[in-house]
Every structure is written in structure tokens, then in C-alpha cells.
Amino acid sequence: MCTAILPALPKVAAACVLLASLCGACDAHALERSSIRGVTIGPIESSLHPGKGYGSEPYGRTLGELGRWGATWVSLTPFGRTFDLKPSGIALEFEAPFDDNRANVIAAIRMAHARGLRVLLVPHLWVETGAWRAEIDPGSDEGWQRWARSYQDFIVTWARVAAEADADMLSVGVELRSWVTTARAPSFVEVIHAVREVYRGPLTYSANWDDVMDTTILGELDVIGINAFYPLTDKEDASFEQLLAGGRKVASQVAELAHNWKRPVLFTEIGYTTRPDPALRPWEWPDRMKHVRVDQRAQAMAYRALIAPLLEVPDFMGFFVWRVYADPDDMSQEAEWGFSPKGKLAEVVVRDAFTTHWAADGDQEPGSVLVRWRAPTPGWF
Numbered sequence: 001m002c003t004a005i006l007p008a009l010p011k012v013a014a015a016c017v018l019l020a021s022l023c024g025a026c027d028a029h030a031l032e033r034s035s036i037r038g039v040t041i042g043p044i045e046s047s048l049h050p051g052k053g054y055g056s057e058p059y060g061r062t063l064g065e066l067g068r069w070g071a072t073w074v075s076l077t078p079f080g081r082t083f084d085l086k087p088s089g090i091a092l093e094f095e096a097p098f099d100d101n102r103a104n105v106i107a108a109i110r111m112a113h114a115r116g117l118r119v120l121l122v123p124h125l126w127v128e129t130g131a132w133r134a135e136i137d138p139g140s141d142e143g144w145q146r147w148a149r150s151y152q153d154f155i156v157t158w159a160r161v162a163a164e165a166d167a168d169m170l171s172v173g174v175e176l177r178s179w180v181t182t183a184r185a186p187s188f189v190e191v192i193h194a195v196r197e198v199y200r201g202p203l204t205y206s207a208n209w210d211d212v213m214d215t216t217i218l219g220e221l222d223v224i225g226i227n228a229f230y231p232l233t234d235k236e237d238a239s240f241e242q243l244l245a246g247g248r249k250v251a252s253q254v255a256e257l258a259h260n261w262k263r264p265v266l267f268t269e270i271g272y273t274t275r276p277d278p279a280l281r282p283w284e285w286p287d288r289m290k291h292v293r294v295d296q297r298a299q300a301m302a303y304r305a306l307i308a309p310l311l312e313v314p315d316f317m318g319f320f321v322w323r324v325y326a327d328p329d330d331m332s333q334e335a336e337w338g339f340s341p342k343g344k345l346a347e348v349v350v351r352d353a354f355t356t357h358w359a360a361d362g363d364q365e366p367g368s369v370l371v372r373w374r375a376p377t378p379g380w381f
Contacts, residue, residue, distance in 0.1 A: 035361055036266060036318025037354040038073035038120065039066050041108075042325045042333065043101075049330065053096075055107030058327035063115050065328055069347070070354030073168070074112050075120040075268070075320045078105050080154050084129045085136050088146055090154040094126060102161055108326075109165035118168040120320065122206060122268060123158040125174065134177035134208060148187040152194050159199040170199055171225055171268060174206040181214040192220045206268040213253075218261045223317060228267040232279035232305055243279055243305035251309035251316070258315035264360075265315060271322035271339040272302035274346070279305070292337045300345035307349070311358045318360070321350055 041062060044053040052058050054076060066074060078101055079094040092098040109119045125133045138147045155172055162170045172195055173180070173188070180188050195203065204225035207215045212226050232238070232246030254265045272278035273286050276295045279302035286292045310316045324342050325333045334340055341347045 035358050036073045036118075036120075036320070037071050038075055038318060038320035039069070039071050039350075040075040040077060040122075040269065040320045040323035041066075042077060042323045043079075043095075043104075044326045044330060044333065049327070052327040052330060053104055054101075054326055055104040055111065056326065058329065059108060060111055062324060062326055062328045063112055063117060066324070067115055067117065069351050071117065072354075073118040073120060073318070073320070075122055075323075076105060076108055077122050077124050077323075078158065079124045079126045081126045081128060082133075082136070084127065085131050086138055086143070087136060087150070088138070088143075089150040090125065092154065092157065105161055106165040109162075109167050113166070119165075120169045120171065120204075120268070121158065121162045121167040122171040122174060123155060132175070134175045134211075136176070137178050144184055144187065148191065152191045155191060156194050156198055159195045162201065163199045167199075167201060169202045169204060169223070170195070171204050171206050172221075174268075175208045175227060177208060177211045180205070180207070180217050181211050185216045188217055189220055192217065204266060204268065212257065218263065221263065224257060224261060224263045224265045225268040226265065227269040228306070228319070229269070229271065229282040230279075230306060231282055232302060233277075234280070236277050236280060238277070238279070240301050240305060243301055244308065246279065247305040247307070248309045250306060251313050254310060254316050255313050258313075263315075264317040265313075266317040267310075267319035269322040270303075270306060270319045271341075272299050272306075272346075273339055274299045274337045274344060278302050286335065286337050292335075294337045296345040299341070300349050303341070303346045303349045307353050311353065311356060314359045316358075316360055318358075 041054075041059070063074065080090040080092055081094050082090055092101075094101065105121070109121070112119050125136075127133055127136075136147070138144050151173075159170060161167075172192055176188070179185065192203065202222040203220075204223040205215070205217060205221055206225045206227050209226055209228050209230050212218075212224070218224050228250070230246070230250050232243045232250075235242070258265050272282055274294050274296055275286055275292050276298050278295075278299055282302075307319070310319075321341060322339050324340050328342075341350055
């Protein structure tokens, strides 16, 4: 680990000891790490932004910036494309030719490693109609068989990239509710087995926060992954204490999930937008709203209320902030009221979390994390 840019951290987290006991298929070196303090770096793959995506000089500056935050991992998100919710296949090209994206992702992984950062590779599906990938339904047994073969080709292709670049963890899917929570799930288990044939590192799957309890493939994974856009309240103008109560409920669910499946839990995505009441209905995209008001304080409160109780859960492995972009100087990728915490009060919350001792890091005084996080600097909120 690059001690010039990262804080000194314990080398073996309690959750990772559990992971080591589970992951017989994984390379041993992939398990010797601390808890995951991560940030997702979004690609800038469009030909309108040449030289600014994964593997570029601007991307290298983003890595340096995240190291100064205290991050120890980054997540990279290449995409494949389907047209609608009844797909017959997946196109590997996305915004740029696949061979270019493949080379850039490999370069991006190696650049992160050179800076002492670990890498989670999370291949996503983009549905051209704007529909949600969780609702994909090919409509017949034959259609599902065709879809399963196509998806396996897609994820195994990226698994080979992960193996070639020595990525530290791979997500085998993102929000595929209609597949992994239904009677179709056994065909996804076959996909996981195919991935393990080409990639020897730890595997996770990025379940949506509201269907992870119904996801039946968790026993096939090494780490339970959740895209954790949890609502923390059902009321507008909730106080920090009310949001924190919601965060405690999430932490309780995480502990229960880890206990039931004997797997550590990782939040493959967390984030709240920079607007009033972002933790009320986090799934509502501000892009579709009118007259959105920027509210850094509300975003920071939501981050703190979600994260603080989780840091006391020994089997909570860590989280990835959603998200910053490959070019740290390009502000065109997201509006000011978007998800990125960069340059906002939420960035300070993330930095504080990254440099705080977690239960999963090992020995610590019980309750110390939550006490610290419940007593921020006067006037912070």
C-alpha cells in the first residue's frame, strides 16, 4: 500500500478473516486487505471527451485525489448495452469500441494498483429505452435461455479482463431482480460457475437494497453486495436523529444478513443527491425534477446517518461512494445537485469515515465510532 498517499490501516479486517474462511476458490493474496473504503469512478468514454476516461492522465489525478480522501479501493463500471427489457443479446460496445474500453479498463486497474489502491470491477447493463435492468424479462423459457447465454458471454468477457489486470474483486451482476429473486435463479448460478473458471478472485453481486433479502444466489458468492440507496425516513424535513434511527435499522439488517448467510456485506454503491430530503426517496432522480434546489447540508446529513451505525457492525466490509468521474476537472457529467460528494460537505463526511477506525478493522473500544459520529463539530449541521 502506498503510504505516501494513504493512511496507515490494519492489514487484516475481521470481516476479511471471515471472507478468507469462505472463499476457497479465491487466490490467497486477494484476501489480505483492510476494510473497503471505496469510491466509484465513473467512466468518461464518449468520443466527445477524448483522453479523459479510464486510464488517462486526468484519471490518474482522480486516483491521487481519492487517495488523499483516505480511500483504499476504487470501483470501475464498464457498460454493456441492451435495447429494451426483452433483450436477445448484449452489445459490448458502449460510447467507444469494446477493444478501446477493454484496454482503458486494464490500464485503469494497473494505475490504481500502482498507487496502492485496490479495484472492484462492476460491469453494468445499460438499457437504451431508459428502463430499469431489474425488470428484464425475455418472456419465455427459450428467451430466458438465450438471455442467460448472452449474459454469460458478457460477464465472462469482463471476468477475463479482471483476471488479466488482476482486479481485486468482481461483481457478477447489478440489480438483476427478475432473474436472481425468482425461479430463474439457478441459471444465474451457472453464470457464476462460468466466471469462476476464468477469474480466481473474490466475487460479489450488486443487489438492490430492497430485494437483497429475496436474492437466492448469495450462497454462491464470497461477499454480499448491495446497491444501498436506502431511505432513512418517511417524512420531509427529518432531523439528524430521525435519519440516524433509519441508519440503525439498516445496520441491523446488514448484521442479520451477514449472520444468516455467513458472508460479509459490502455496499457496492452508496449515495444521496445534493437536494432537500435526499434520504426520503433516494431512487427519485433529480434529472426528472423541476426547480431542484442544491442542499449540501441535507446530503451530508444523509451520508452520516447511513454510515455511522454501519461502522460498528463487524461483518460490514465497507462501501463505495457513488460517484466521482474520471476527469476531476470535468463538471459536465453531473449537475451540482447530483450524487457526487466532491467539493461538498458530504466529502468531509466521507473523509471522516475513511479515516475513522471501523469495527471490521479489529480491536477498538465498543461504541467509540458511533459516539464520535453523533457528536460532530458544533454547527456542522
